[in-house]
Amino acid sequence: MDFAELDRTLRESVADLTLDAQEKFELRELGAKLPADRVRYLRNRAFDMARELMLAQPSQTPQTLDSLRWLEQVVKTLDAVAEPPALVSSAFFAPGDACLRKLRELCRSAKRRLEVCVYTISDDRLSEEILACHKRGLEVRVISDNDKRYDEGSDVPRMIELGVPLRLDDSPYHMHHKFALFDGRVLANGSFNWTRSATTSNEENLVVTDDANLVRSFSGHFEALWDKFGR
Missing domain, CATH: 1.10.1240 (Methyltransferase, Methionine Synthase (B12-binding Domains); Chain A, domain 1)
Incomplete structure (x- = not known):
């Protein structure tokens, strides 16, 4: 204009x-x-x-x-x-369901897209949130580790079967990240694996932030990994 x-x-x-x-x-x-x-x-x-x-x-x-x-x-x-929106950053810890609750909340509030880059996904409560975003028509993309795909209880095969765009690393090493991006404006990152034991037993952390620089950095890395594992 x-x-x-x-x-x-x-x-x-x-x-x-x-x-x-x-x-x-x-x-x-x-x-x-x-x-x-x-x-x-x-x-x-x-x-x-x-x-x-x-x-x-x-x-x-x-x-x-x-x-x-x-x-x-x-x-x-x-x-x-x-006026720029106020910067919001929060920390959540496990054991306990604080990390799980926050991730579910973020998935449910996403309006346009969800990008998940995690080592392993075996907690049905979180994989169901990913599938729900996919069913709602959001742009959903998932990156995970190829070795963990074959773990007992892994939800990766089911997500692939149901049409969720998902790519796996194809190296002898591990894709060990645990982060997710919501609508390209909120980042969740930490040690928290998307597994049941991360909630019930492990000492874990999850940091959620809308810091634009961090979101941009992680988003760029997600795109790089998505391209790398799509070859």
């Missing part, structure tokens, strides 16, 4: 000096899609338009107040979009 279109969007809003619910929604949606320089442009143009209205009829106090209210609503709406 070029600057002329952005200008037109604001002028349509300022025509009646009100920013109704639909216009707020559209402005938020627009602001969320725009780069920072265009959001700044929108904010600056809103100030220019309010100033123009007040200078055009300086003696009309009601219009001046309406102009200021409209400007305040525009700025607040754009600022809400521009």
Whole structure:
């Protein structure tokens, strides 16, 4: 969207000096899609338009107040979009079901895609969450270790049978990661294996974060492994 279109969007809003619910929604949606320089442009143009209205009829106090209210609503709406979300990081530990509960919660709240990169998957409660995401139409991809596929209780063969895109390392060494990405914005990583014993017996940890740098780094590594094991 070029600057002329952005200008037109604001002028349509300022025509009646009100920013109704639909216009707020559209402005938020627009602001969320725009780069920072265009959001700044929108904010600056809103100030220019309010100033123009007040200078055009300086003696009309009601219009001046309406102009200021409209400007305040525009700025607040754009600022809400521009503000970076608060960084959230949490740690969970096992034995106990804290790690299990968090992973299930993250799977159920995923809206678009799920990427799982874990050494072994044998806890039915977690494999069912992966399958549920697949059935809901999410983009699901799983990477696991080729040796663990043949362990008693492994859920890897079942997921392959049910059509979950899954790749296994083909080296004499282990693909030993234990991380997952949810919608490309949340990372779960730690020692926690997706097994029953990880919940009932082992000393394990799971860190969940939306740190954009970490998410980007792990996402890039997932893609590298996915390509590597797809040859």
